[in-house]
Amino acid sequence: MNFSPCKLKPESETPILPHDSGECTVCPARERSICAIFEPTQLPELEKHLQRVAFPAGKVFIEEGRAADRFYVVTQGHVRLFNSMPDGRRQITGFATASDFIGLVSCKNFAFSAEALTPLRACQFSVSEMSFLRRHFPALEKRLLEEASRELVRAQKRMLLLGRKTASERLASFLRERFHLSKSALGHLALPMTRMDIADYLGLTIETVSRTFSAFQRQGLIHIPHTRNVLIQDIEALSALADGDIALKRRHS
Amino acid sequence: MNFSPCKLKPESETPILPHDSGECTVCPARERSICAIFEPTQLPELEKHLQRVAFPAGKVFIEEGRAADRFYVVTQGHVRLFNSMPDGRRQITGFATASDFIGLVSCKNFAFSAEALTPLRACQFSVSEMSFLRRHFPALEKRLLEEASRELVRAQKRMLLLGRKTASERLASFLRERFHLSKSALGHLALPMTRMDIADYLGLTIETVSRTFSAFQRQGLIHIPHTRNVLIQDIEALSALADGDIALKRRHS
DNA sequence: CGGGGCGTTGATGAGCTTCAATGCACGTGG
DNA sequence: CCACGTGCATTGAAGCTCATCAACGCCCCG
Numbered sequence: 001m002n003f004s005p006c007k008l009k010p011e012s013e014t015p016i017l018p019h020d021s022g023e024c025t026v027c028p029a030r031e032r033s034i035c036a037i038f039e040p041t042q043l044p045e046l047e048k049h050l051q052r053v054a055f056p057a058g059k060v061f062i063e064e065g066r067a068a069d070r071f072y073v074v075t076q077g078h079v080r081l082f083n084s085m086p087d088g089r090r091q092i093t094g095f096a097t098a099s100d101f102i103g104l105v106s107c108k109n110f111a112f113s114a115e116a117l118t119p120l121r122a123c124q125f126s127v128s129e130m131s132f133l134r135r136h137f138p139a140l141e142k143r144l145l146e147e148a149s150r151e152l153v154r155a156q157k158r159m160l161l162l163g164r165k166t167a168s169e170r171l172a173s174f175l176r177e178r179f180h181l182s183k184s185a186l187g188h189l190a191l192p193m194t195r196m197d198i199a200d201y202l203g204l205t206i207e208t209v210s211r212t213f214s215a216f217q218r219q220g221l222i223h224i225p226h227t228r229n230v231l232i233q234d235i236e237a238l239s240a241l242a243d244g245d246i247a248l249k250r251r252h253s
Numbered sequence: 254m255n256f257s258p259c260k261l262k263p264e265s266e267t268p269i270l271p272h273d274s275g276e277c278t279v280c281p282a283r284e285r286s287i288c289a290i291f292e293p294t295q296l297p298e299l300e301k302h303l304q305r306v307a308f309p310a311g312k313v314f315i316e317e318g319r320a321a322d323r324f325y326v327v328t329q330g331h332v333r334l335f336n337s338m339p340d341g342r343r344q345i346t347g348f349a350t351a352s353d354f355i356g357l358v359s360c361k362n363f364a365f366s367a368e369a370l371t372p373l374r375a376c377q378f379s380v381s382e383m384s385f386l387r388r389h390f391p392a393l394e395k396r397l398l399e400e401a402s403r404e405l406v407r408a409q410k411r412m413l414l415l416g417r418k419t420a421s422e423r424l425a426s427f428l429r430e431r432f433h434l435s436k437s438a439l440g441h442l443a444l445p446m447t448r449m450d451i452a453d454y455l456g457l458t459i460e461t462v463s464r465t466f467s468a469f470q471r472q473g474l475i476h477i478p479h480t481r482n483v484l485i486q487d488i489e490a491l492s493a494l495a496d497g498d499i500a501l502k503r504r505h506s
Numbered sequence: 507c508g509g510g511g512c513g514t515t516g517a518t519g520a521g522c523t524t525c526a527a528t529g530c531a532c533g534t535g536g
Numbered sequence: 537c538c539a540c541g542t543g544c545a546t547t548g549a550a551g552c553t554c555a556t557c558a559a560c561g562c563c564c565c566g
Contacts, residue, residue: 419554420553420554458554460555460556461553461554461555
């Protein structure tokens, strides 16, 4: 199999123009991700309440502690969400991509930071319009609750990972998660994040992540043609490892 | 200061009768915690849709993976919520007490288990009535979203704790959390859980928890008259430690 | 008095982090 | 075109934190 390395070089500060891609096949000229969240009949009205925005890679567009006066729906690109400590230690709580909500949590101040991992496009809603939206789209309330519920279930799984799993189990869990996200049965993953991001997501260091990647490759579980591209070779074994069903011992060389 | 050890011996299987305590001062004959969640005017109607239940200490009343056909509002006692792995490793994701929701997550199956830590009293709602409740109490939807949001914020803080904090920082965070929960300025905590529970909550072992408790006592941060009773002596120092503001080195003897 | 549950303490070691060096890809400028 | 610098990843060696194993103490109860 032959991969071209995935190019993720930061774009310049020039904002990306909306509507030039990511369109919905059902309702052209609208982002797929918006269609996934709201009913098609609601779209014309909704259109008045959102603002299309674009950020370059590396832009921190939500800062922990700042007033939570807005929220986003990502339409294109990837985002890391994180909490950090005064001395710089960082925990990435999740990655967001097209169709994901960011900042829906009904709180006065943001409890996390968000940074564009790649050039980003999103729809921005102001919280002041949020109450209006809620009244006019009653289904939205239920929808938000479902999103929050899904988040909570994921958060619980991640607490188990961070509190109780070994380095191998963590990385296996991560790869399985990415595999399911990709929806391709071929097992070809294009990771949008660096080793540093993965380490901060799994509560490890870059060195441990790197060593474990290498160990997996030696064991024939994965193949790494390029650092950002991983081919899953044995998803069954990885999945078993992720759940701690087997005690896979690390073998050097 | 003189503490009587907090007695937590399991009660017999005989169900606790409702209405014999935990009453609300505003609307007698109703549990405080229910009043905290619903409007007083809603209570008579609501009363028809809930079922009062009681469990002895140690009862696992929600099992991970089972159909999520009900949810609870705790009215008295304490609960541990946890996820576990096939080999027995366990991560406690939270403790619940009076006025807390358990199982509101709108999911087909429970994603966690819940076990009574002390004799428990709760109001049980069936999910089938939940949709009815939602229609008749429109404010409920918003309320549930607020609860879920608060949970999510807590979950993010806990991911930072589990992924990035040291043992001392974790225990300090735990003590601070309990201190704020107690709402007593005196700093006298009655812990309803064992060292094992604390360890599984913080992603540590009982030995490390015990050693860190002892270290805190040696450093004059706390005093431990009885294992289940802790007197906070220096909340400022504990709080700074919890946030990683200071690098408190462990000193033996 | 004996036994069990829970907690504490000590000794040892595994697993991960830290520190350090090297490699690799890519972009830039002489 | 190639030397050089930078950012990211890999690999090795040493060290530290926390887990593991083990012994003991305390308290409560039959």
